Amino acid sequence: MDNNSFNPKLWLSENKSAANVADSGSESFGAFWKSVSAPDNAQASTPISATASAIPNTAKPATGRSRTAFDRRFALALTASAAILAGSALAAWLTRTGPVSAPQASAGVAGDTGSNVQERAVNLAGPGQLVGALIEAGVSAADANAAAAAAAPHLASGSEIRAILVIIPGGAGGGLLQQLRATRIDGSGVILARGEDGTYAVTPLVADVTRKIEVLRGEIDSESFYTSAVSAGLIDTLIPEFINAFSYDFNLASEVSPGDVFEVAYDQEVNGAGEAIGQPKLLYAQLTTAQKSLALYRFQTADDGSGWFDGNGATTKRGLMRTPVDGARITSKFGMRFHPVLHYNKLHGGTDFAAPIGTPIFAAADGAIEFAAMKGANGNLTILRHDNGWATYYLHQNVFAPGIAAGTRVTQGQRIGDVGTTGRSTGPHLHYEVHIDGERIDPLSIPTDEASRKRLDGAALQAFMKERDRIDTARAQGTN
């Protein structure tokens, strides 16, 4: 029920007043949010890590680093599979200088006198593309089919494949495929070496995957936490997790300033070349401002799922969440104001958080859904009744989360819906209310209830401290 235009440049930026926000347009919103939320884009365009041991972009062909590891392993495999290429041709392969002249064909390359040995790297969406790619690279149909058949048992369908081909061009039916190395991102796959009879010796490659903890530190710039995190090298899918970790303790929109520092540690699977596999997972988040400093560790408890804990094993969860929406900015506080739509002074009975459509809304505390439906000017409204009798209201939602209906039990921090602009609303935002004994009260006036904070104890605390120490050890070894 409010005037909320959303400017992505101000989103997550510090100390912006509601007046600033109202001035700004929303045209650039779509593109910005896409860049924030789309993991596919992130993979293709964002450096995954800025540490000294930078993980190469998975979409690119092999980098210098992976080449080294690749060559080492390939050299071994090549030896093991009775190398066909000899002398300078092998050296050329190992240094990957591209097409080179083989001064003289070796004894093993019959009928190839004076030809060039060519090496090519191609990326394939799956093993089904292998025959076509080989033929396109100049390999004879006979070799292409024989090689693909030999490789097929070692390449699961549906996963991306990098193929490196060594071809001796020429011949009526096409070139000879001397070597093929086809691998998935996890390093598994196969090496083929062509024998004189045209059959292929097969050397399977097993997956080579390890987990590592990456550590990044950065400083808040003059624009926003988001831009600061990206320039520090944080993959942007981790940014909402970082914001979420601090949702009880900080409002990142209003409580951070240029010069404040943050640190993250995240878990990442990497292949033998150090390239990232799959999505990273945030393990540690630290934020230090002029006012306060907080370091949080992610820990999985037996009963309560994954949560964030301080170094002593105290959960961040307590009372009502300060910001029951992901990465939002307060645009209108509780109190009397001139209503932008109705044009008279009226009590604004809640807090408005501006955020893009689709931004997750969280249950502010454990409770049971009392109402979840469209309701006039409220738009899509959820009423959540908490165990102490209080209720929280979430207005103008775009959609309810799956399974959210009257009677559903939810836990604090659970996604209950998405930000929208349904009902009487002038822009995407969450209007959030707290009702105590039937009265609406200012959500920001509710004191943080330290007493309600749970602390791990017993075996859970022991397990937590072990995990905390593991993360801290990795942080101490962080190079930047």
Ligand SMILES: [Zn+2]
């Ligand atoms: Zn409102």
